[in-house]
Amino acid sequence: MEKTASSGALESVPALLLRNAAERGARPAFREKEFGIWQSWTWAETEKEVEALALGLINLGVKPGDFVAIIGRNRPYLYWSFVAVQSVGAVPVPLYQDAVAEEMAYVLEHCGARFVIAGDQEQVDKVIDVQDRLHQFEHMIYLDPRGMRKYDHSRLHDFRHVQEQGRAAYDEFMPELVRRRAALGYDDICVMLYTSGTTGRPKGVVLSNRNILITSENSAAFDHLTENEEVLAYLPMAWVGDFIFSIGQAFYAGFCVNCPESPDTMMTDLREIGPTYYFAPPRVFETLLTNVMIRMEDAGRFKRWLFKVCMDHARKVGPDILDGKPVGAWDRFKYALGELLIYGPLKNTLGFSRVRVGYTAGEAIGPEIFDFYRSLGINLKQLYGQTEASVFITQQPDGEVRSDTVGVASPGVEIRIAENGEVFYRSPGVFVEYFKNPESTADTKDPDGWVATGDAGFIEEATGHLRIIDRAKDVGKMADGRLFAPKYVENKLKFYPNILEAVVFGAGREMCTAFINIDLTAVGNWAERNNIAYASYQELAGHPEVYAMIERHVAEVNESVAKDEMLSGCQIHRFLILHKELDADDGELTRTRKVRRRIIEEKYADLIAALYDGSTEIFTRTEVTYEDGRKGEISATLEIRDAKVVGGGERMAAE
Amino acid sequence: MLDASEGYTTADGRKIGGVLMEMQNITLRFGGVVAIKDISFDIREGEIRAIIGPNGAGKSSMLNVISGFYRPQEGAVIYKGRKRPAMKPYQVAQQGIARTFQNIALFEGMSVLDNVMTGRLTHMKSSLFSQALWWGKAEAEEIANRELVERVIDFLEIQHIRKTPVGRLPYGLKKRVELARALAAEPSLLLLDEPMAGMNVEEKEDMSRFILDVNDEFGTTIALIEHDMGVVMDLSDRVVVMDYGKKIGDGTPDEVRNNQDVIDAYLGVSHD
Structure with missing residues (x-):
């Protein structure tokens, strides 16, 4: 695409920021609830904050083409970091804040990040844990100074301090910033996002300014988004959706992005803001x-x-x-x-x-x-x-x-x-x-x-x-050649409030079977109302009444699956209720909570074998990972039940 | 040996100041029962000082002496260089000593925010009249107090329960609210009576983190009583060990851990 002076001015997010500051400088751009009050920044103020940070980054030695990792919960300061990093010609790489240090190490090393901007001590600690393995890592900037007083500050910098240094060096670096900002065009990288990947290592998806800006323009037009929209930014910053909504569309249309006070106050903050444009899984x-x-x-x-x-x-x-x-x-x-x-x-x-x-x-x-x-x-x-x-x-x-x-x-x-x-x-x-x-x-x-x-x-x-x-690679054939689409059945199961997660097996087999995860909130409440006592998730999951309830759900799903001629072979013949919730920390789900079939099949091979060998119960040991990365083990005896299936889907003779 | 006027530096590099409070030969009796017998020790500015001991050792009595709730029959309490006269608990609070309680003492029907605001009571100067009419100094004062309280709420990460009545909270969170109220008073000495009692491992870890952060961020001097030896040894700079009302050890966690009297008191000795 040919670059002209006028379109070149709006070929990057920093360019959109300058336009917004000029055209709607007094309108709110970001809000965050802090100390119980909604603090807000106008577009003009945002522009100044981003500029100070960008100058600070130049001062720290960030060069065009560098990768800068951004880790933390949704806060205006981190959104500004995206734009400041882009302004100096570098590439922002957001990371999932709930990732464990190991996962972070892989991504940081893969992109060769020289700088990291971290939200708080928790994130800083994780990076410090793995920094010896990172060859290109140089400096880290942190946002919340709490608990950081005793840290070695030779490579650590306070976010506000970086901004102050940037402001102090205004005359020295401003021409350089203006030059780098003006050089940004449609073909430059806007952001690099790592996909959590249902299989294998995460991959770094490179998105250009053209990708982001044209998409933002088209999608904003599709839903007639204006500068009057209010959004609540609460989904992970490393997820492409948040980047499009809270940066792409927000900067394109010029609307206000609101950040909750803490993840726990999300519901209250949602009520107070009353968004006009809302996204949720x-x-x-x-x-x-x-x-x-x-x-x-x-x-x-x-x-x-x-x-x-x-x-x-x-x-x-x-x-x-x-x-x-x-x-x-x-x-x-x-x-x-x-x-x-x-x-x-x-x-x-x-x-x-x-x-x-x-x-x-x-x-x-x-x-x-x-x-x-x-x-x-x-x-x-x-x-x-x-x-x-x-x-x-x-x-x-x-x-x-x-x-x-x-x-x-x-x-x-x-x-x-x-x-x-x-x-x-x-x-x-x-x-x-x-x-x-x-x-x-x-x-x-x-x-x-x-x-x-x-x-x-x-x-x-x-x-x-x-x-x-379904996923194309998950759509398979059963032993007798009938179509097998696990997700189709799993979704039907998950529509019951009592079922949080389901994993269906059956590719290359004679019949389909399933793992079920109960939803602790829904089933716990049901147990309370029915005077069923339980001490742990595991005990509730194994309770005969819970099994009976899930068995009814499975039978109903079978009935509905049987109606679809193509997929009637996917009825569930046998199932068990898992003794633990499938968890991203154990690698069973992706960070966006999608089931990782391959890993579950390996990890629970004993349970799958039992589903197919006709046994009625099985003893199993499972390794679990706690939030701080330590590992433990739980063991349980799980019951396996047969479910009612509808004609046409009967099990073929096993031999 | 520690000098009375100068401080010391801890293993993790914090500077500990001079003596904030000194207990001199304290003896406390309830009728014929001697709860505390001739105990002396000091608490220095900026340190985390623990008092430990088996059940019935007299720990809580000691804390009540520090907080002015009990009046020892013998001995003196020197606070900020002056001998402390007989005082009512509210006068002690005005002197900058705040505390939490073993059996949580919050206003159950009031919200978390209101409970924490009560911690600011000793700092409110405006008259009852102007507070009732919300006029004059009262408004500005309330706003300043609220701001400080909000900072404490942010610090202890209890924003999500700001408006929740305390009675509806689980135990672990109530403990945190109590700590928030004590912190809102901006104390120079913070007394914690068994802050981890009845908590699970995760809650204990959180509470330890908060205690360390309070000490680190605000430089608050903390005296705490605790049962859980592991927690105490990790948290404190110096430890006083009591048994049957007597002091049997005093020093850094390592010194105390290797003290034979302490080992005997905790593990028991054979009487043969």
């Missing part, structure tokens, strides 16, 4: 709904009755009203009454009163959960995306929202379905490369720019919406 919506339902169970009889009557009506007409379809006047009147009595107050409690556009993505969302929020009048939609696409591949336009599709191609995106069902896409957002990994880049992206998603799906002919079935 299905898990968050599930948890919220579970909490609402649990609290309703504890309410008085009249309130429960009122809630039920209103919600029944909302389910009937709510989604249609939201989609602008014709609804009778009497039903509209009843809905308005419900809004006054239940929906309005409930949305207010949840912090969703002002949500104009809400998105969920990352996993399939249960239809009941999805419909619940839509029937309340919350415009919740689904999108399908990847880090490699700068998020957007498909999304649902207003008025065409359904729980079983992921929408139509986003603006500027082309979609193609390969013969084996795998979804391919091509767009301006398509990543440049995997850092230092040409083989993987070539495997994923062909010379014409088509990228393999790794997901299998199809496009509905009537509507043009994309439907995703």
Whole structure:
């Protein structure tokens, strides 16, 4: 693309910052609750803060092309760090803050980060732990000085001190900063994000300014985002979605990014801010709904009755009203009454009163959960995306929202379905490369720019919406050649509030079996109401009544799976309830909480064998990793149950 | 031997100042029972000083003497270089000594924020009249106090329960709220009565972290009583060991750990 003087001015995030400071300098850009009060920074103030930090970075010796790691929870200072790093021509690399030191060591060494900007002592400690193994690491900047007084400060710097030094050296370095900022163009790297990767080592996805800015522009136009939006930034900064929402779109459209006081106060802060544009993975919506339902169970009889009557009506007409379809006047009147009595107050409690556009993505969302929020009048939609696409591949336009599709191609995106069902896409957002990994880049992206998603799906002919079935590599065949799509069944299981996670096995086997993880909040509450005593997660998970309940859920899922002719072979014949929650610290889930099949299959080989050899119980020992990295072991005897299956799916004779 | 006027430097490089409080030959009796018998030791500025001992050794009595709640029959308490006269507990508080209690003493019906605000009471100067009318000095004072309290809340990471009534909190968090209230008073000497009692390992680790951070950030002198030997040895700069009302050891954790009397008191000796 040809660079002209005018477009060149807006070919990077720092350029957008300068524009915002000039055009809407007095509007709020960032807010953070601290010491119980929302502190805010206007675009003009933000510009000055970023400038001071950028000058400080030059002072510390950051050179164009350097990689600077950013680790911490969502705070304005760290968002400024992204832009300051970009301003000096370096590349920001955000890391997941809950990663253990080992994982950090790999990423820091792989990108060869010379500098690290860390949120607090916890993150600093992790980097110090591994710094001897990092060849290029030089300096670390920390934000929260708490507990850091006694540290050796030869390579450690206080964030504010770096800014002060930058301000002091204004005359000396400003020309250099202006020069470096002006040199930024569409082809420069905007950010490098490591994908957590369901298999193997994380890969560094290189996204250029072109990827991020054009995607932000297109997606902001799709949902008519303006400078009046409010978002709450609470999802990990290392995740591409947060980067697009809180930096890409926020800087493009000029809206305000709000940071919660602490991860624990998220719900209160959400209510206080009342975002207009909101994003959450299905898990968050599930948890919220579970909490609402649990609290309703504890309410008085009249309130429960009122809630039920209103919600029944909302389910009937709510989604249609939201989609602008014709609804009778009497039903509209009843809905308005419900809004006054239940929906309005409930949305207010949840912090969703002002949500104009809400998105969920990352996993399939249960239809009941999805419909619940839509029937309340919350415009919740689904999108399908990847880090490699700068998020957007498909999304649902207003008025065409359904729980079983992921929408139509986003603006500027082309979609193609390969013969084996795998979804391919091509767009301006398509990543440049995997850092230092040409083989993987070539495997994923062909010379014409088509990228393999790794997901299998199809496009509905009537509507043009994309439907995703499963990971392409997970879709397999059973021993008798029937189609095996584990995720499809797992999602159906996970739609029950009592089931947190499920892993289905069956590739190359005669029948399907499953591991189930119960949801401690939902099942614990159920146990309390039914006077079932338990001392630990393990004991609750193994309780006969819990088993009976899960058995009913599995039977219902089998019934529903049996209706789909293609997939009727995926009914679950035998299952067990795991004695521990699957955990990212144990490597069983990715940091974005996706199941790592390969690792689970290796780790629990004994349990899988027992599922297939007909035994009714099995004794097992499992290694667990605590949050501080120490390891321990738990042992348990697990019961294995047969589940009811529906005709056509009967187990074939084993021999 | 330690000099009375000059301090020392700890193993991790903190400077410990001069004597803040000195107990001189304290003896405390309840009728015929001698709870504390002729005990002397000092607490220096900036240090973490522990008092340990088996059950019934007289630790809590000692802490109550320090806090002015009990009046010893013999001996003297020298605080900031002056002999302390008989005082009411609130007068002791005004002198900059704050404490937490073994059996949590919070206002259960009040929110965490209000509870912590009560820690500022001794610092409020405006009259009852102006406070009731929210007029004059009262407003500015309340805002300044609230700001300090918010810093304590941030420091102890209890923002998420700011507005929660204390009665609804689990035990471990109540302990933290109590520490917050004591800290809000900006004490020069902080007394902690069994801060880890009844906690699980994780809660103990958190509490230890907070105690160390308080000492490090604000330079607060801390005297604590604790049962858990491991915790005490890790946290404290110097330790007084009591048994049956007598002092049987005093020194750094290493010195105390190798003291034969202390080993006997904790592990027991055969009486043959």
